[in-house]
Amino acid sequence: MISELSHYAGDRLFIVVGPEEEDRLQFxxxxxxxxxxxxxxxxxxxxxxLTTDWLYGDPISLEGQLAELPAVMQQ
Structure with missing residues (x-):
């Protein structure tokens, strides 16, 4: 629920927005x-x-995410 988001939000938020038009409108x-x-x-x-590529949890994807994380944090 969106109303509960503030209870879980930390110093940074990492948001995955899907590629569909409805995803972008909802965001x-x-x-x-x-x-x-x-x-x-x-x-x-x-x-x-973040893109939906960040939703994969296999070892190769996780290594790629870890390598990409410093660039994401600079945004």
């Missing part, structure tokens, strides 16, 4: 909500958008 609606804007990481600009 845009979230970004326009008062709840989203009240989250500390959002206010500080520490939100990182």
């Amino acid at each position: 845009q609606r979230l970004c326009e909500s008062e709840l989203w804007r009240s989250i500390e990481a959002v206010q500080a600009g520490r939100v990182h958008l």
Whole structure:
């Protein structure tokens, strides 16, 4: 539930937005909500958008994610 997001949000948020138009629209609606804007990481600009490639958990994907993480953190 979106209403519970602020209870789990940390110093940084890593958000996976799917490739479909509905995914992007849903994320845009979230970004326009008062709840989203009240989250500390959002206010500080520490939100990182990721592709669905980050959802894979096999060893090769995890190695790639680990290698890519420093670049993501610089965004």
